[in-house]
Amino acid sequence: MQQLFKTTLNAIKLAMLALLALPASAGTLGGTVSIAFDDGGWTQYQYGLGIAANYGLPGTIFVPTALISASTAAPGESWVVDWDKIRAFHEAGWEIGAHGRSHLRLTELTPDEIEGEIEGPISDIEREIGVKPVSFSSPFGAFTDETIARIMESYDYHLSWKGHGGRNPADAIDPRYIGRFEVTNNMSAARVCGEMVRAAQNNFWLVLLFHGIVDGNPVEYQITARKYEEIIACASLLDQKGVIQVKTIREAMEAIEAQ
Numbered sequence: 001m002q003q004l005f006k007t008t009l010n011a012i013k014l015a016m017l018a019l020l021a022l023p024a025s026a027g028t029l030g031g032t033v034s035i036a037f038d039d040g041g042w043t044q045y046q047y048g049l050g051i052a053a054n055y056g057l058p059g060t061i062f063v064p065t066a067l068i069s070a071s072t073a074a075p076g077e078s079w080v081v082d083w084d085k086i087r088a089f090h091e092a093g094w095e096i097g098a099h100g101r102s103h104l105r106l107t108e109l110t111p112d113e114i115e116g117e118i119e120g121p122i123s124d125i126e127r128e129i130g131v132k133p134v135s136f137s138s139p140f141g142a143f144t145d146e147t148i149a150r151i152m153e154s155y156d157y158h159l160s161w162k163g164h165g166g167r168n169p170a171d172a173i174d175p176r177y178i179g180r181f182e183v184t185n186n187m188s189a190a191r192v193c194g195e196m197v198r199a200a201q202n203n204f205w206l207v208l209l210f211h212g213i214v215d216g217n218p219v220e221y222q223i224t225a226r227k228y229e230e231i232i233a234c235a236s237l238l239d240q241k242g243v244i245q246v247k248t249i250r251e252a253m254e255a256i257e258a259q
Helices: 002-020 042-054 065-070 083-091 111-129 145-154 189-202 225-240 249-258
Strands: 031-038 060-063 095-098 135-137 157-160 167-169 204-210 212-214 222-224 244-246
Touching: 031 042, 031 189, 031 225, 031 249, 042 083, 042 212, 042 225, 060 065, 060 083, 060 135, 065 083, 065 111, 083 095, 083 111, 095 111, 095 249, 111 145, 145 157, 157 249, 167 189, 189 204, 189 225, 189 244, 204 249, 212 225, 222 225, 225 244
Parallel strands: 031 060, 031 204, 031 244, 060 095, 095 135, 135 157, 212 222
Antiparallel strands: 167 204
């Protein structure tokens, strides 16, 4: 409990410093922030969902559906969660996106294999969750013009590394190449909080990408649960103050398309 208090207090300090950096005439700004997870890993459920839910924030999780179906539902035995855990994300207001079926590089597959990796997740997610996915994230960020064209026949949005480094200009969004800002263990929570404020100042849509979230020492593609909570608490406070709006990928795109 004491550690949670310290973590939350640190995040509030970060957010207040960020708010002080805004111009006096800022008022309600136009920034949007989305929280995105790739892979459906155990720590994303163990820490990611619970912490975000504590602050009332939604996100989007991209899942490799064949691996989810094959999960043993036991941490340490499977690196991905099972469908019950994905349903928990959905029930908490998260969007369920597709990350292929088997987490393979689309650029190395045959046309028939590509078809299965793109089309298969739709039937899997509809069967298990009851909703059709509209967002797709190419595994390993690997895609070609041909795979993008096929993806966009079945999905409305594609998340990628191409574009604006996750700082997507609201007036120049290409739904084929929605960029993401990957949060890594060498970044401070203050830097990420500052990115949210810059999104508000410049009317950007900032998509924050997280992979592993751990309680111990992070390695590549991981951050600590404490740092993650500081980022989430900062986002929550900025959202409450009207500086940003936290939305799922689908919600953010629908709002942008409606303008």
